[in-house]
Amino acid sequence: MPYRLTVLGTGYLGATHAACMAELGFDVLALDVDERKIERLRRGDLPIHEPGLEELLKRNLAAGRLRFTTSYEEVARFGDVHFICVGTPQRSDGYAADTSYLDAVVDSLAPLLDRECLVVGKSTVPVGTAERIAEKLVRLAPAGVQVELAWNPEFLREGHAVQDTLRPDRIVLGVASERAEKILREVYAPLGDVPIVVTDYATAELVKSAANAFLATKISFINAMAEVCEAAGADVTQLARALSYDERIGGRYLNPGVGFGGGCLPKDIRAFMARATELGADRAVAFLQEVDAINQRRRTRVVELARELAGGTFEGRRAAVLGAAFKPHSDDIRDSPALDVAVRIARLGGTVTVYDPVALDNARAAYPDLEYAESALEAARGADVVLLLTEWPEFAALDPDELSTVVRERNIVDGRLVLDAEAWRSAGWTYRALGRP
Ligand code: UDX
Numbered sequence: 128m129p130y131r132l133t134v135l136g137t138g139y140l141g142a143t144h145a146a147c148m149a150e151l152g153f154d155v156l157a158l159d160v161d162e163r164k165i166e167r168l169r170r171g172d173l174p175i176h177e178p179g180l181e182e183l184l185k186r187n188l189a190a191g192r193l194r195f196t197t198s199y200e201e202v203a204r205f206g207d208v209h210f211i212c213v214g215t216p217q218r219s220d221g222y223a224a225d226t227s228y229l230d231a232v233v234d235s236l237a238p239l240l241d242r243e244c245l246v247v248g249k250s251t252v253p254v255g256t257a258e259r260i261a262e263k264l265v266r267l268a269p270a271g272v273q274v275e276l277a278w279n280p281e282f283l284r285e286g287h288a289v290q291d292t293l294r295p296d297r298i299v300l301g302v303a304s305e306r307a308e309k310i311l312r313e314v315y316a317p318l319g320d321v322p323i324v325v326t327d328y329a330t331a332e333l334v335k336s337a338a339n340a341f342l343a344t345k346i347s348f349i350n351a352m353a354e355v356c357e358a359a360g361a362d363v364t365q366l367a368r369a370l371s372y373d374e375r376i377g378g379r380y381l382n383p384g385v386g387f388g389g390g391c392l393p394k395d396i397r398a399f400m401a402r403a404t405e406l407g408a409d410r411a412v413a414f415l416q417e418v419d420a421i422n423q424r425r426r427t428r429v430v431e432l433a434r435e436l437a438g439g440t441f442e443g444r445r446a447a448v449l450g451a452a453f454k455p456h457s458d459d460i461r462d463s464p465a466l467d468v469a470v471r472i473a474r475l476g477g478t479v480t481v482y483d484p485v486a487l488d489n490a491r492a493a494y495p496d497l498e499y500a501e502s503a504l505e506a507a508r509g510a511d512v513v514l515l516l517t518e519w520p521e522f523a524a525l526d527p528d529e530l531s532t533v534v535r536e537r538n539i540v541d542g543r544l545v546l547d548a549e550a551w552r553s554a555g556w557t558y559r560a561l562g563r564p
Contacts, residue, residue, distance in 0.1 A: 132208050133209045134157040134212055136213035137161075137164060137165070139175060139390070143292050147293055150187055151317040153192065157195050157196070169195050179289040210247045214390070238269065244273075245274075245311075246275070246276050251398075253402035254402055255402070261276035279298070298311075298324070336399040343415070349363065352366055389462060393462045396418060425561060426464055429542050433512045436540065440475075442475075444512070445535065446479045447512070447514065449519075450465040450481075450518075451487060452465070453517070455517055469516075481506065482502060504533055510534045511534075515541050517543070523546065531554060538556065
């Protein structure tokens, strides 16, 4: 008998997981405490920009395989397997992750469970959390109800969430019993031949922290090389290309630029440092301080480059910031390098106009004091300096001659190293990039 699945939390992770599991043929009930979000999802109106996801949502709603609720009672009655997909943001009092949403889900769900089921954590958590949640789950569940926890970290990238969920590189199962392993193998069987690593809770939790730490390190490594390239008059894009042909290094995730942002990498490496320090392993992750510092320096450097181009000051100058999302194909602006740079320039006295193809509403809501435009050309009107900070394909395709007709001064900072420097220079622009002579 196929399992009935529930998904708790309908953010990027939960909405994607729910729609993809329904697409695989399961009956799925997804819960959120935010009634407005649930109302929208019921109408097939996805609150986030994620390529391909809204089609999946609509198709599975229409097929009756996917439903949404705000009722924990309904979820408890419905589900054989409950996936917890809530966020674990950075705490306001430091680097540690805030696991209170996770606790709230278990506090609400566990007492209502009335039959045998499996609860599966997918959120990114400090190592040791699963052990604690497992104990709590059993303690809060009614006597005689057989319930168990598994930990199954999620590795999806925003902008590629559907593809990453339906065709994952690997599946990691942190389990405490063969029964839990068997259930999850059956749930993921429709994905076909995907490597599955079966392990304990702590290792499963750590795989996610380690993966994000490695990825952040790879980006900061190439950005550190960009700093050296700048000092030496070398070109980091050619350096990265040459490195990429070494199969041991590989070319993916080696794009230099203004660095990483988003809701995951920055907070996850900080939470990892905080947790490792609690465990007495602070020396082991001390390098992540440097990874974080290199990443922050890239933003400072972009601001410096723009100020140089603007004539040494932002007072009385206009800057056009192209990009607001933390990366292309997403409307997520959490810890976005582009908006961070925009805010810094505004604080230094500049007038900043931001344009992004999909993230403008989110940016406006979070930073109402910046100016916004409905196109790159409009943002660049009267600008003394243009900054490309999110590598949307439409920015890489910008025509320097066309842009020349609207700006006040032809100055451009390529914060993602996607423009053809020669083409811009021969169109009369002063082109500057991080890590290029
Ligand atoms: C990341 C991880 O990739 C994913 O596995 C994990 O589950 C969550 O965190 P995501 O935050 O969606 O996913 O985006 P990702 O594509 O990894 O990019 C993160 C940031 O790094 C972006 O700001 C991006 O612009 C930047 N980046 C990425 C670079 O600066 N250079 C690169 O080569 C790659």
